[in-house]
Amino acid sequence: MKAALTTSAILAICLTTAPAFANRVFVSNEKGNDITVIDSDTLEVIGTFPGGNRPRGITISPDGKELYVCASDDDLVRVYDPETFQETHTLPSGPDPELFVLHPSGNPLYIANEDDNLVTVVDVKTHQVLAEIPVGVEPEGMGVSPDGKVVINTSETTNMAHFIDTETFEITANVLVDLRPRFAQYNPAGTKLYVSAEIGGTVSVINPETQQIDKKITFEIPGVLPEAIQPVGVRVTADGKKVYVALGPANRIAVVDGETDEVLDYLLVGQRVWQLAFTPDEKYLFTTNGNSNDVSVIDVAKDEVIKSIAVGQQPWGVVVAPN
Amino acid sequence: MTGQFPSVLAVLAMTGAAFLQPAGPANAQAAGQEMQMICAAVLRVDQQGLPPISRLDLPPEDLGFAGARLAIEDNDTTGRFMGQDFEALEITATPETAAAEMDAILDQDIRFVVVLADDATTLALSDQVGDRAMVLNARARGDNLRGADCRANTIHAAPSHAMMADALAQFLMWKKWPNWFLVKGSHPEDQDLAAAYTRAATKFGAKIVEERVFEDTGGARRTDSGHVQVQQQMPVFTQRAPAHDILITADEAGVFAVYLPYQTWDARPVAGSAGLVPRSWHPAMEAWGGMQFQNRFEKLANRPIREDDYQTWLSLRMIGEAATRTQSADPAALRDFMLSPDFDVAGFKGQKLTVRDWDHQVRQPILLATGDLTVSVSPQDQYLHQTSALDTLGIDKPESECTF
Missing domain, CATH: 3.40.50.2300 (Response regulator)
Incomplete structure (x- = not known):
């Protein structure tokens, strides 16, 4: 697309504050067994394609050439061409893959096997399983440090964040967090690790150096029952200054100050919001709302919800193509 | 065993x-x-x-x-x-x-x-x-x-029975089915369960239009033509009840409740010990x-x-x-x-x-389930409580007779 731009077009883009390159947004629909594709510029649905049985975790290679989907009930990862929406091949995943994280280099893929208390490491080039790492009960959340040296897995019934060395595949530390940890996310500087606890209702801010919990972020929303506040997805802006936390059936996204770890604001989105994804320019944040079958679009600069986009049945995960 | x-x-x-x-x-x-x-x-x-x-x-x-x-x-x-x-x-x-x-x-x-x-x-x-x-x-x-x-x-x-009964009561009130025909068994444990439904009706504003006892007269549970008699007996047993929205069964002893769905005199759903059943899990x-x-x-x-x-x-x-x-x-x-x-x-x-x-x-939380599925989970959102919505189910602190 860039190659096709004329000089005047480039000039025009340089003069505007927010250049709008269109990226494809892929949403996995857990119950609908398909993937909805949204154009990040027009914010319209541009396509839908089959996603295997119970598609949940979804991610894309750094070069934007391969889209990976955890097809939980197929016990494998399906790989798609993000341009043609055609399935190209599958990867072994171990049973019931739920969520995964790609190494910053694009290889390998670290997959949480929710039914089997394992993290499976798969080489996306050779399609070989490199390791199976025993972790706690119901592994789900997967995070990777920006330098790619540590992978974090959260186990939902054991209630721990497990630190896994990506060289040796050994667990180097276990940090006990609150009930049902769902998601692990480093800040881009690698100085903070955020772990959400769905039933505990908190986000633990862990110091990756000491593996100690420095702070627990709690949430309070007038008129919302405390039990309904169930933190799941977490995303951090590239400058590390703002942290967005999806609060499940509270139907809100919390905006948290990335420096003080204090909640700044709550944004009303659709029902049972779980996962989040930024556009590469961080103009928009997309949220998957599983009970209202839609995606909310947040204007990141203004922290305003600007649109809801109807997608498939029970949207679970979301990823935005890098190009 | x-x-x-x-x-x-x-x-x-x-x-x-x-x-x-x-x-x-x-x-x-x-x-x-x-x-x-x-x-x-x-x-x-x-x-x-x-x-x-x-x-x-x-x-x-x-x-x-x-x-x-x-x-x-x-x-x-x-x-x-x-x-x-x-x-x-x-x-x-x-x-x-x-x-x-x-x-x-x-x-x-x-x-x-x-x-x-x-x-x-x-x-x-x-x-x-x-x-x-x-x-x-x-x-x-x-x-x-x-x-x-x-x-x-x-x-x-x-x-507890009180939690189970309250869970069902909240759902029925949300459905606007406040008129209950309560059928209880003749065993002592059935009386306790029926008492929980009576209490739940008072607590949530439902009305028990009639309370009827199903006498356990003994006999074999299973026969080669079991359903034939059930099909004759249950409509007769449930006839001439005052107008009601639902039939609630209190059958802790497990004697009759599962016979009632689809066999009632009036075309009314059944809940409690059969039909829509409150459960801890399903x-x-x-x-x-x-x-x-x-x-x-x-x-x-x-x-x-x-x-x-x-x-x-x-x-x-x-x-x-x-x-x-x-x-x-x-x-x-x-x-x-x-x-x-x-x-x-x-x-x-x-x-x-x-x-x-x-x-x-x-x-x-208490699940309300049929044989195949969870129909709802109580507490229902509409019932609020000053400390925990879960305390809308069962005996709350001020009413408790417990002292340790």
């Missing part, structure tokens, strides 16, 4: 040293330190009686114990990282042998006993145990066990991570889960959670933590489960 399960002493002899001594370190973290052992027992008291009306409800031999095995697996997986090892003995008894089996358990210095028994036996066992152990009630629903007959040494993982529950829980259980037990399994699982998970959080194996420390305001446990019901300090009842 009892003969197929060894007594406490036999089990101890079989497992021997491995059970009583700390096991070796199981991971890097625990290396160099002694594993902490946390031992419990599950005592199931089986009643002799007629088989259930439907053969689908026949109790499996590992009822409750399968839930215990899953809890121990779950606890041990976490324990691997914490240097803790969990065990649970599985003991069956009859009402006559229950006391002796409990003594044998206590003689082995086991300080946590999960009890699956009826109301009277559970109360007797709690009294027998005294301050020698903590009892976790995984079956008995009697409101008296949480009220006038409450015991400080007992935590109720099983929900094998079709998928939400809140339930899918993974069902998968793990079915892989281990090769059958769908029952409520007794869930309640036993929850009891042992509470002990495991307390051990993880306190990083202790000291029974007194675990007991104190479980009864403290800091304690919570996840039970695949979408929110943390905690213990009521006034009667030691575990607060929990």
